[in-house]
Amino acid sequence: MKIDTKHIAKLSRLSLTKKEEETFTPQMETILESASVLQEVDTSKIQPMKTRIPFKELREDIPERSLKQEEVIRNAPHSENGYIRVYGEIFGGIEES
Amino acid sequence: MLEKQVHTNLENKYDLIVGLEIHVQTNTSSKMFCSCPTGYFQEEPNTHVCPVCLGLPGALPIPNKRAIELCILMGLALNCDIDNEIHFDRKHYFYPDLPKGYQISQYKRPICSDGYIETTSGTRIDIERIHQEEDVAKSTHHVEKTTGREYSLIDYNKSGVSLIEIVTKPCIRTAKDAKDFATEIRKIARYLGISDADMEKGQMRCEPNISLQEKDKWEYKDGQILPIGDYKLNPKVEIKNIGSITAVEKSIQYEVKRLTKELDEGKEIKQQTRGWNAEKNITEYQRTKETADDYRYMPEPDIPVIEVSDADVERISEELVELPVERMKRYIRELGLSEYSAEVISSSRESAEYFEKLYERLKKDLEEKEAALEASNWLMGPVFAIGNLDVGIEDLALLILAFKKGRITKNKAEELLNQSVKENKDLSKELEEVIRQKENLINNLDEIVREVIKKNTKAVEDYRGGKQATLGFLVGQVMQATKGAADPNEVRDILIRELKE
Numbered sequence: 023m024k025i026d027t028k029h030i031a032k033l034s035r036l037s038l039t040k041k042e043e044e045t046f047t048p049q050m051e052t053i054l055e056s057a058s059v060l061q062e063v064d065t066s067k068i069q070p071m072k073t074r075i076p077f078k079e080l081r082e083d084i085p086e087r088s089l090k091q092e093e094v095i096r097n098a099p100h101s102e103n104g105y106i107r108v109y110g111e112i113f114g115g116i117e118e119s
Numbered sequence: 120m121l122e123k124q125v126h127t128n129l130e131n132k133y134d135l136i137v138g139l140e141i142h143v144q145t146n147t148s149s150k151m152f153c154s155c156p157t158g159y160f161q162e163e164p165n166t167h168v169c170p171v172c173l174g175l176p177g178a179l180p181i182p183n184k185r186a187i188e189l190c191i192l193m194g195l196a197l198n199c200d201i202d203n204e205i206h207f208d209r210k211h212y213f214y215p216d217l218p219k220g221y222q223i224s225q226y227k228r229p230i231c232s233d234g235y236i237e238t239t240s241g242t243r244i245d246i247e248r249i250h251q252e253e254d255v256a257k258s259t260h261h262v263e264k265t266t267g268r269e270y271s272l273i274d275y276n277k278s279g280v281s282l283i284e285i286v287t288k289p290c291i292r293t294a295k296d297a298k299d300f301a302t303e304i305r306k307i308a309r310y311l312g313i314s315d316a317d318m319e320k321g322q323m324r325c326e327p328n329i330s331l332q333e334k335d336k337w338e339y340k341d342g343q344i345l346p347i348g349d350y351k352l353n354p355k356v357e358i359k360n361i362g363s364i365t366a367v368e369k370s371i372q373y374e375v376k377r378l379t380k381e382l383d384e385g386k387e388i389k390q391q392t393r394g395w396n397a398e399k400n401i402t403e404y405q406r407t408k409e410t411a412d413d414y415r416y417m418p419e420p421d422i423p424v425i426e427v428s429d430a431d432v433e434r435i436s437e438e439l440v441e442l443p444v445e446r447m448k449r450y451i452r453e454l455g456l457s458e459y460s461a462e463v464i465s466s467s468r469e470s471a472e473y474f475e476k477l478y479e480r481l482k483k484d485l486e487e488k489e490a491a492l493e494a495s496n497w498l499m500g501p502v503f504a505i506g507n508l509d510v511g512i513e514d515l516a517l518l519i520l521a522f523k524k525g526r527i528t529k530n531k532a533e534e535l536l537n538q539s540v541k542e543n544k545d546l547s548k549e550l551e552e553v554i555r556q557k558e559n560l561i562n563n564l565d566e567i568v569r570e571v572i573k574k575n576t577k578a579v580e581d582y583r584g585g586k587q588a589t590l591g592f593l594v595g596q597v598m599q600a601t602k603g604a605a606d607p608n609e610v611r612d613i614l615i616r617e618l619k620e
Contacts, residue, residue, distance in 0.1 A: 033211075033212070033213070033413055033415075034213060035213045070418065072418070072423060072424045073423040073424070074423055074424045074425075074426055075423040075424070075425055075426065076425075076426050076428070077184070077187070077205075077425055077426060077427045077428065077431045078184075078431065080182050080183070080184035080187065080425065081154070081181045081182060081183055081184060082184060082185070083147045083148050083149050083183050083184060083185035083186070084148065084149060084154065085148045085149040085154055085155065085156035085157070086149070086154035086155070086156075088155045088156065088166060088167050088168055088169050089168055089169055089170075089173075090166075091163060091164070091165050091166050094165040094166075094168055094173065094275070095165065100270075102272055103164070103272075104163055104164040104165055104166075104274075105164050105165065105272035105273060105274055106165065106272070106273045106274075106275070107270055107271070107272055107273075108215045108270060108271050108273060109268060109269070109270045
C-alpha cells in the first residue's frame, strides 16, 4: 500500500524533514496494511451501527447562557481585547467553509 | 432567452457553465449543536461560546430541531425530495476558525435533494442538494508592527451557527440567471422566515463554480456536464468572497472574459479558487482547491441517525406560503398587473400581503382590475416613498376611494397621506375634515365667486370690455379662495353667469 506522507503532512499542517518522511512512510504503510484486513469483511448486508432518534425528540431551539469571555480566554496562550490570538503556519492553501 | 442569445453572440466559441453554492445562515435562536445564543452581530467577541462550539475535548453536539425544520422548509420550497433519515458527517480540515478540526456537515446523504425553481424570467434552475451544517468562527488577519509576524484574531461567536448549503446542478448558462437565482433564494428565505439573508452581514454567501466549454463538445445529462467524444472538459473555477447579489453577476462576467482570453491564448486552466475584489471588480487567484478525499469525510459518531416521518414533513410544510414567482405570475395573469409591478410587489412577503389586503378592500367598491391597478399604483408610488407599510389598509382605501369618486384630487390625497404619516395624525379623520371643508366651500361657491368679482374690479372691467383671457385669472382667484377644492369648470360657468348680470 502506497502512501503520500508529504500530502498527508500538509493536510495536517505538519512540516516534516526529509528524514522524518523516510522514517514515517514505511511505518504508516505497515499500519494501513494491518488495518486493511478489515476491508476483506463483507459488510454489504450490514447496517452501520448507529443509534436512532425520532425527529421530535431533538433539542428545542432555546438559547442558554454561554461561558464568560474571561473563561473562554483563560485557556488560550495568546489573546487580545477578548479575541483569541493565533500565529503560525496554519494559514494558506486551505479551504474555509 | 434574449439574454442567452446576447451571451452566445458575445462568446460564440464557448458556452458558459455555472453551478452555484449558496450558504444561508438559518434563523434560529440557539446554535446548531449547542444552546449558545446566535445573535452575534456587534456583540463582544467570544461571549456566545461554550465547550461545544469551542471544540473543547469531550463536548458533544446536540442537534437543534428548529434548524433542521428550516432546512427541510427550504427543501420543500425548492421542490426537493426530503430524506427520511438525517445523517451527519465530519469534514476535516485544519484552520483556526474551525476549532474541532472538522466541520459537522452532510456528505453522501443531504437532507434535501433533486429540486428545482423557476426564476422571475422563467428560467428553471435544478437543485442538486441542500444540506445542514455549521458555520465557522470569524477571523481577521494582522501583522505585528514590531516583528512583522503575521497573526489572526479569532472570535468564536459565529462558530456553530446553523448554516444550510444549497447547491445547484451545473445548469446555469448566463451570469444573469445566476443573479436571478440568488435573488430568488434570498426572497424565499425571507418569505419563509428561514433567514434574513443579508449578504453584507454574511447571512448569505454565494460561490459560483464556473467553466467555459467549447460549443457542441459537451452535453448536460442527468445533472452533469459530460464531454462528447474525446473532448476534455475544462476545469472549474470557484469564486469566493462575493458580498452582494450584483457581484454574483459581475464576477461571472469577469471570469467569462478572463477564461476566454486564457483559452484563446492556449493556456492550460487549473482548477482553482479565486476571490472577488469588489473594489477593483476583478477576481484574484487564491489557491488550488482541495478534493473531497482531502476532507477525509467520515460519519459523525456523536450524533444518532435522526428519523424524519411523513408527519414531521407534513407539519413543516404547513409553514409554506405562496412563493414570490407564483405570486408574481398570479398578479400578472389574474389581476392584470404589469410584469414590473408584479415583480416588485411580490419581491417581499410584506409588500405582497399589504397589496393583497388593499386590493381586497378596494374590490368592495371598485372593479377588480381597477382595484388591483389602484392598489399597485398607490403601493409602488406614495406608500413605498414613505418607506414602511404602517399606513392602515382601511385608511388608505378610503383615501383612494375619495380620490376615485372625485371628492379630492390625487395631489391632495397624496399630500394628506404624507402629512398624516409625518405628523402622526389619523388619516381617516384628516380626510373627513378635508372633504367637509371642501363641501362647505363648494356650497358657498356662488358667494365666493361674487366676492372675487367684487374684489377684482379691474379684471371684471377688462373682461366685460372684451378681454376674454381675464376669465382665466378670475377662475384662478376663485380656486385659490377655495384652496383648490372647487371644480375649475364649474367655477368658470358660475363666473360667466355672474359676470353677465
